[in-house]
Amino acid sequence: MAMSGSGTQADPYIITTAAQLGNLSGSNSSESTHYRLENDLDKPIIRTTRITGRAHGKLDGNGRTIQLSLNGANTSGGYGLFEEAGYLTISNLILTGSVTRTGTGTRVGALAGSVNNSLHVDNCLSTVNVEGHSDVGGLVGSSVNSALTVINSTVSGNVSGTSEVGGVLGSGNLTIFRVSV
Numbered sequence: 001m002a003m004s005g006s007g008t009q010a011d012p013y014i015i016t017t018a019a020q021l022g023n024l025s026g027s028n029s030s031e032s033t034h035y036r037l038e039n040d041l042d043k044p045i046i047r048t049t050r051i052t053g054r055a056h057g058k059l060d061g062n063g064r065t066i067q068l069s070l071n072g073a074n075t076s077g078g079y080g081l082f083e084e085a086g087y088l089t090i091s092n093l094i095l096t097g098s099v100t101r102t103g104t105g106t107r108v109g110a111l112a113g114s115v116n117n118s119l120h121v122d123n124c125l126s127t128v129n130v131e132g133h134s135d136v137g138g139l140v141g142s143s144v145n146s147a148l149t150v151i152n153s154t155v156s157g158n159v160s161g162t163s164e165v166g167g168v169l170g171s172g173n174l175t176i177f178r179v180s181v
Helices: 018-025
Strands: 013-015 033-037 041-045 053-071 083-103 107-108 112-123 129-131 134-137 140-143 147-153 162-168 170-174 176-179
Touching: 013 018, 018 033, 018 041, 018 053, 018 083, 018 112, 107 129, 107 170, 129 134, 140 147
Parallel strands: 013 033, 033 053, 041 053, 053 083, 083 112, 083 129, 107 134, 112 140, 112 147, 134 162, 140 170, 147 176
Antiparallel strands: 107 112, 107 140, 134 140, 134 170, 162 170
């Protein structure tokens, strides 16, 4: 789906639908591509509309809300709004709802199932309830050998699993500054 804007910092691509949000994992997206969420996405993001593949770019949530209602069986890849974060920066975003991966599902998080390379989160709020088997986090399930930085953010949903469970990150490396859990 076409978006207005040119993808620069001064003229970011404008996201108004869940389908457009999927462009962050598209072949035209790179770590320097800028996006801005212009509307709340209050029709829940479900298993078939979540963003699969590796997401790249800089997303300004613009104080808007994305509602999640992800409930799925054990499938390959990470499980969350984004299957996997590549070189991704997210700021000013609110996440609500739930993410549940049934069975022996691993790498489960509200924002991303896993991080491969880097994810920078700034000034975000997540009240998402997250449930899985292992590598389960309030924001990210797994960030092994990758850079995950969370700044000025709040994570307040319930997080549950059987191993490698954390309020922000299930397993891996994390740098945090001024975060409340």
